[in-house]
Amino acid sequence: NAGVTQTPKFQVLKTGQSMTLQCAQDMNHNSMYWYRQDPGMGLRLIYYSASEGTTDKGEVPNGYNVSRLNKREFSLRLESAAPSQTSVYFCASSELGGGLLPLHFGNGTRLTVT
């Protein structure tokens, strides 16, 4: 049982390049989330998807887009990467939205934008 799987694990981009971070979960969870983690900042919500077919902005959505491809997969896209987007990105899922049932996290994608 893999849980939440993120790819790639590491990525280096030049400013202006685009890329998509992939996330898949095998727990049949309804809700999925993208967070970014910066030193000393904790985790901040970028976007979330309460259920298949819906997406909503979180705390720091600017510069990102998301797609809930199906129940299992939720991708995060950077159209034109900026150095401020250097961060560790975590995907998470939960059976119900919010804190009613806890989030399960992937192992992160470490992104550097030069």
Next chain:
Amino acid sequence: GQQLNQSPQSMFIQEGEDVSMNCTSSSIFNTWLWYKQDPGEGPVLLIALYKAGELTSNGRLTAQFGITRKDSFLNISASIPSDVGIYFCAGQRRGSTLGRLYFGRGTQLTVWP
């Protein structure tokens, strides 16, 4: 912006000592969660709290949901080297929209053998 104040920011302790950390908020929360993050990995849930005043244990860990609903604390008893990591509190604010979990900035714990 950031909703939760977590302290201390870091702790350096001797193996066998007890540890205490806490989280406070200016808003009322209806769920408190405590996570641990090991280097290079995602956060893993330690304890979940759903009711004001609730006290829950998980092995050497004990967490409480504050009676005012604005705070929570985590205690680790008899620390061991594998307790090293970053501990995060997280909460869902009362009345917040679906999916909105707020995180503290973390407590970095170092345990000396």
